[in-house]
Each structure stands twice: as structure tokens, then as C-alpha cells.
Amino acid sequence: MTSLPRAVLEARHVHRTYGTGPAALTDVSAEFRAGSLTAVMGPSGSGKSTLLHLLSGLDDADHGEIRLGETALGDLDEDARAELRHQRMGFVFQGFNLLPGLTGLENIRLPLRLGRRPATADPQWETYLIDLLDIADALDRSPTQLSGGQQQRIAIARALLHRPDVVFADEPTGSLDVATGRNVLGLFSSLVREHGICMVMVTHDPVAASMCDRVLVLRDGTIEHDLATTAPEDLARLLIGHVNA
């Protein structure tokens, strides 16, 4: 029997309530493994962004624990957590978040210059990413001169250049046309499989989620379903609550 890849990231009995409102997350536990691409789905207000913020250390749980490898995020002060994010996590957003005053290549390399320990890019890995993501033509240009798909591929290279253990993506295909979005997801799949990256992606799109190894469906701050790869029409039915898995 082959053993499962190690859990890179783990939420243990996590709770989060904002102010006097209802709980945004209630007793959520989940493990995320190396080489896995997980979609987080659920209706608006179900807790997807809250979960992503807690897993990435951008926000604190009221109770429970988030672990990245051996490190409990709650044991770290704000600076140490920022450094951990800088060294071991990557982020991809719906709106790309590229700086228009920098070229594509400068955007890709920017995170290496920030943080406490500036680093230089591993040239082989950088070349590999540029080839895989097909962005050689975009490196000298401003993001304002690039298509949405090119901008997102630059943003993916930026998120991966420092070889993070975990990549968080928030609606990464939300601003892209369908074909470009599928292309971006195909790139995620190959990066995750070939390089053992752990990726967690919030999406509202059942087709995007169906391209993931695993789908967590949140409802009212709890994990309602934890599914292996699932067809888009089944996910769409689950989301509108017509079917119980």
C-alpha cells in the first residue's frame, strides 16, 4: 500500500466569529497534502475567504490551530508570520494585483526583494516557469499592455518563484474568459503534480472546481462536503442544495 503524501497544511478545530455576528467558521478541521489541488466552494457568506485568511495566517482563529508543517501559526508574532508567508506561501488573486509601473519580469521578481531576507531567483526554476507559463513575450512589457490571461500567468510566476510549499488562490479564473481560465487551471494542475505544491483555491465555478483533486463545500461556516474530483453538474447541484452527498 502506498502512503499518502504528507499534510503540508492543517486546520484543527478552527472557530472564527467576527464581532457579535454568527460564527463565520465553526469547528473546521481539514488537512491539505503536498501535490494536491483543493477547491473551496460554498454559497456567499459560507466562510470561504475566512478559511483562506486563517490558513494563510492573515487572520487569527478564536480557537483551534493552523499548522504549516511543524509550525503552529498561532505561536508566531505578526512579523514571524509575515516572514513565513513570504518564504513558504504564494498568493494568486482574481484581480492579478500586478504593479503597472514595473515590467512583467520585475513584477515576477518583486516578492524576492521584499521581506527580511531578500533573495535572488533560481535561474533554472525561473526559466522553467517562464517557459511553462508561456510568458517570455510579456517580460519586458507593462501589465497594462498585457491580456488578462498573460497578467494572470505573470501573477502565477510571481507566486511560485520562491518555491512556496503552499499556494492560495482566490477566484484565480474569475476575471478570465472560459478558455483562458481552463488554461490557467491546467497550469495549476501540472505545477501541483510535478512539483509537489499544495494549492488551495476558492472558486464559485463548478467547472474550475471539477478540475481539482478535491472539493471542500462549506455551508454556514462548516465543511458540508469533502469530495474527491467531482463532475461540474454534480457540484452545481450540491451548491444549490438539491442533492445530499
Ligand SMILES: Nc1ncnc2c1ncn2[C@@H]1O[C@H](COP(=O)(O)OP(=O)(O)OP(=O)(O)O)[C@@H](O)[C@H]1O
Ligand atoms: N471583517 C468582517 N467583519 C464582520 N463580518 C465578517 C467579516 N468578514 C466576514 N464576515 C462574515 O463572516 C461570514 C463568512 O464570510 P466570508 O467572507 O468568509 O464568506 P465567503 O464564503 O468568502 O463569501 P463570498 O463568497 O461572498 O466572498 C459572513 O457572514 C460574513 O458577513
